[in-house]
Amino acid sequence: MKVSAVFGYLKQRGHVLFSISGVCCLILTLSVISLSNNLNDHRYNEISQHLSEMKNRAISKQDEIAETKRKKREADEDVNIRQKGGAVYIRWGRTTCPGSGANTELVYSGIAGGSYYTHLGAATNLQCLPNDPVWGRYTDTAGSAFMYGMEFEESLDGLIDTSNIQKPLLNHNVPCVVCRSKKRISSLMVPGKFDCFPGWNFEYHGYLMAGSHGHKAGTSYICIDQAPQADPAGYRDENGALLYRVTAQCGSLPCPNYVQNRELPCSVCTK
Structure with a gap:
């Protein structure tokens, strides 16, 4: 086919070809985005789980520190009470x-x-x-008790x-x-x-x-x-x-x- 004929054909059918290529590009783009989203979702889930674990460990550590402080406070109070007696x-x-x-x-x-x-x-x-004895007010008259x-x-x-x-x-x-x-x-x-x-x-x-x-x-x-x-x-x-x-x-x-x-x-x- 002559080159002029090819250009003539593209000139007549170009919008169709460009439409098909556009769809293909769109599909490819969406596929890439979807794959990227899947990877991002997976990574997001991993990060979220990791953050949740870190949070739980932090809460657990805080609880452990609080319990240690509570026991120390009770021990100190017990020592103080025992030192004071009563x-x-x-x-x-x-x-x-x-x-x-x-x-x-x-x-x-x-x-x-x-x-x-x-x-x-x-x-x-x-x-x-x-x-x-140390007296308060008194009458010196007998009571009944x-x-x-x-x-x-x-x-x-x-x-x-x-x-x-x-x-x-x-x-x-x-x-x-x-x-x-x-x-x-x-x-x-x-x-x-x-x-x-x-x-x-x-x-x-x-x-x-x-x-x-x-x-x-x-x-x-x-x-x-x-x-x-x-x-x-x-x-x-x-x-x-x-x-x-x-x-x-x-x-x-x-x-x-x-x-x-x-x-x-x-x-x-x-x-």
């Missing part, structure tokens, strides 16, 4: 606190008191009264250490002392045990004492030190709140492990 208890029958001054401090010493043993409307919570001193009503021979007393314990007034632990925050009187449970610190031990079952007034159980002291000026039978040793009574109290008429020990523990 456990308060009464040592019945003594005028001094157990242990050295580095661990325990004396809040005050005093004399034990309670309701009269024959009064029907008696209060049942025995008190450790300070030796040096009374506070009496407390006496040992038994000698407790063969049961207690009597090295701190010069005369039999019977009829002696009962001293007491309020103590505060400098390092421990909880205190517990354990009836029926001469020692403390694991993890608890021993303060003192002795024997449970309370009012007689035959008296009208109710009392409470208190732990009298095994080596009691006595008020030297209180060796008189003046009565008031009276203390007797507490013995086990089998029945609803299981025997064994308890024993009929055996004196019940006690211990005071801190933690």
Whole structure:
């Protein structure tokens, strides 16, 4: 075919050819774009997953750091609390606190008191009264509720250490002392045990004492030190709140492990 004829043909059919080539180019372009988008989507998904993993690791690390800080803060608070202490208890029958001054401090010493043993409307919570009361307003006229001193009503021979007393314990007034632990925050009187449970610190031990079952007034159980002291000026039978040793009574109290008429020990523990 002559060249002139070819140009003539292209001149007549050129728009068709260009249209076909345009479509082909468009298809090729779209294919390239689609492939690129697929690659980009795949890469985007990879990046998104990687960022999500990094975010999760960062959150996990933040949580770990926060938990570490929380534990350290609690440990520091625990140390501060233990350094400050705060456990308060009464040592019945003594005028001094157990242990050295580095661990325990004396809040005050005093004399034990309670309701009269024959009064029907008696209060049942025995008190450790300070030796040096400080008065508010007063009228000096009798009311209807009374506070009496407390006496040992038994000698407790063969049961207690009597090295701190010069005369039999019977009829002696009962001293007491309020103590505060400098390092421990909880205190517990354990009836029926001469020692403390694991993890608890021993303060003192002795024997449970309370009012007689035959008296009208109710009392409470208190732990009298095994080596009691006595008020030297209180060796008189003046009565008031009276203390007797507490013995086990089998029945609803299981025997064994308890024993009929055996004196019940006690211990005071801190933690």
